Amino acid sequence: MATKFVVSGTASAWRWKQFRQAVVAEVVIYGALGAWRHVSPARRSGSWQRLAARVPRQANYTVAA
Incomplete structure (x- = not known):
């Protein structure tokens, strides 16, 4: 059970x-x-x-090679 800390009004x-x-x-x-x-x-x-579409294909070719 979480406890609550009472802080003064100003703080x-x-x-x-x-x-x-x-x-x-x-x-x-x-x-x-x-x-x-x-x-x-x-x-x-x-x-x-184009860059976002190119990165996964490059990664696939690298893994396959």
Whole structure:
């Protein structure tokens, strides 16, 4: 059974604020990375798809040889 630790109101509020800021920052970062991927030259040319499709085949040929 898990035990709960009671933290004073000030420390608890400070921790909640820090946690909330970290979550917001993470959401913003992931959103920016997702948007960057959709406008990057690799995305527009499809080269990342060709590269991703090429790697497993190379691995199969290496194992078979």
